[in-house]
Amino acid sequence: MTAYKTIKGFTVQSLATDPLASGVAGATWSSGGNMNTARRFTAGFGIQTAAISAGGLTTTQVANSETYNGTSWSEGNDLATARQGLAGAGTTTAGLAFGGKIPPGRQVATEEYGGTSWTSGGNLGTARDVLGGCGTQTAGLAFGGDPTTADTEEYNGSSWSEQNNLNTGRYGLASAGIQTAALAFGGESPLTGKTEEYDGTSWTEVSDLNTARQALGGGGTSTLALAFGGLSPPNTGITEAWNGSSWTEVADLAVARHALPGGSVGLQTAGLAFGGFSPAVPGNSNATEEFTAATIDDTIQNEGQVFYNTTSNTLKLTKLVFGTGAWSSGGTLASGQRRNSVVSCGVQTAALIAGGYRATSPAGPTAFTEIYNGSSWSEVADLNTARAFGSGSTNGTTTATIAVGGTGGLALTELWNGSGWTEVGDLNTGRNEDPGGSGTSTSALVFGGNDPDIANNESWDGSSWTEVGDLNTARKALVGCGVDNTSALAFGGSIDGSGTRTANTETWNGSSWTEVNNLNQAKSNLGGFGISTSAIAFGGDTPPRTANTESWNGTSWTEVGNLASVQQYGNGAGVSNTSGLAIGGGSVDRDTTEEWTVPSSNSNVSVDVD
């Protein structure tokens, strides 16, 4: 019987708007209602649907106070004292504005907003402008400011009292949170990305903004904050989200600008930026932007989702798109400089390296084993036999891998169980000089190596080695990777016993090797990681030694971003061409790690049906 769908086809979901990425990572800025008076260095407080902008600078200091209702701004009663560079706290029915400047004098004045008009409050102890501010009308917090100060004061509804200072005095900083849990970030003198957390008593330094800047905007809480815009210089629209421990870049403001409101405005998932100064406008801005994350009522992106956008009349697909790969710095080996490990394996956040050669005193092969947690290396139990220039199950894990061969042509195999090494079945052919390896602790291959170089290939079944099909091209100082003893990739190395470098690449299908497209650069003593369809080759000796990195997509190699440091004899860890590690290396030996990352995100793309 013919199925209905074969006659009529599938129904594709119809949506008026494209699905959104989930969370703050997928949030975007959209335009809101313009302020009535374009200006910069205002006080700001409130939330995305109920906010206040008070005071500021046009061509002179102004007292204007405007209220935003989520759609438009309306003029309210003015501040008693026109000024610029003041900060704000509270809500549209119980607000606070304090400090600021009427050139050349800095101000101590505080005004309280009751929803209709401003009345005087207690003066700050320290006059200042472009300061940080957050909290409520009866529990406010002021910190930093110009002249450069670290001074912190708390407001109790009637007076300010001195508290413990910021660790880094600065002005033009941004703010988030409340009096007992606040965040200060960015600022100037000098330009900084420093972030500090206040617990109601003292400030503690935490992770910096990725982009140092001043006169930026801020909002949210001490654990979920948003930093946006500022002067880096130049004017920037960069927005970063704070998750309680680190900042991550999210979508930029449409209008790059600085001199954004002083005070904490909005939430991380519902932020608000208004006013400021932007050469693009030009000058003072009246633009409002709303940062909005997807809500429970929105359609969230799912990779592979096909839909029809009824607004644009476009058939679309949500697919994973990749950004530009680059190496960043990782942790430093705990045991010092090392290269030519016996085995390195795992992923960027959980890797293992065992053995290796150390050129510094005492020089020679080592038995060190270390595990990486994504930020730092720590030593664990040593190999039973110190060695280097070997191989192993390069797609093993931090809890299960094997180390094979090494210095002097060893046939020795050791099994790692997560806590210690145990000797298991020897290779049939001892090997040295960086043979290739692949697989796991129960299903692996070791191929090539030795001097003169060999094509010999052995397969590990978890207990013993068996000779299987040779490489087409005998070589040493190559790289291998692959998920098990039925699927592997071998690339680079030196051949002919003469040290001639090769770009040759071969794939293993469980019974034989097949030559595929070469590396772009012939090289030996390179590093690498991945699987037979997705791999990275880095460094090596062409000669000269190189920082070159190539990415394998299962068909061909493409040159991508270089290592920061030229190296050979490197050690790799990773299971795809989008994420991995380059560990240690030489020939001027090092103890550093670089992390390879290709960022990715879902994107809605049109499907061509013509």
Added chain:
Amino acid sequence: MAYKYITADNWGKDFFTHEERTRFHLSGHPGNVWVVGNNLYGDQWIGKVSGVSKTQAEAQAIVDAEVQAAQAAWDAESDDYKATHPRPTDITLP
């Protein structure tokens, strides 16, 4: 001048980030010598890592000393080792 030359200790994670690598030239060399692209982002990174400014000649001298030490270590190795492991070569900074 296309590059700036500094020394800075690589403290590990986040010494340089993925984002920074995409914004300016950065290459590391022996002796904690870093060659940094001469733009605003490079300047910001130098500030972040408290880089100590060097002239190209000063930076080159630091690298040379490190390479010479590595070459001396190689010279002290066995003939077997030397037969299969090339001597560290000189590095010329860009």
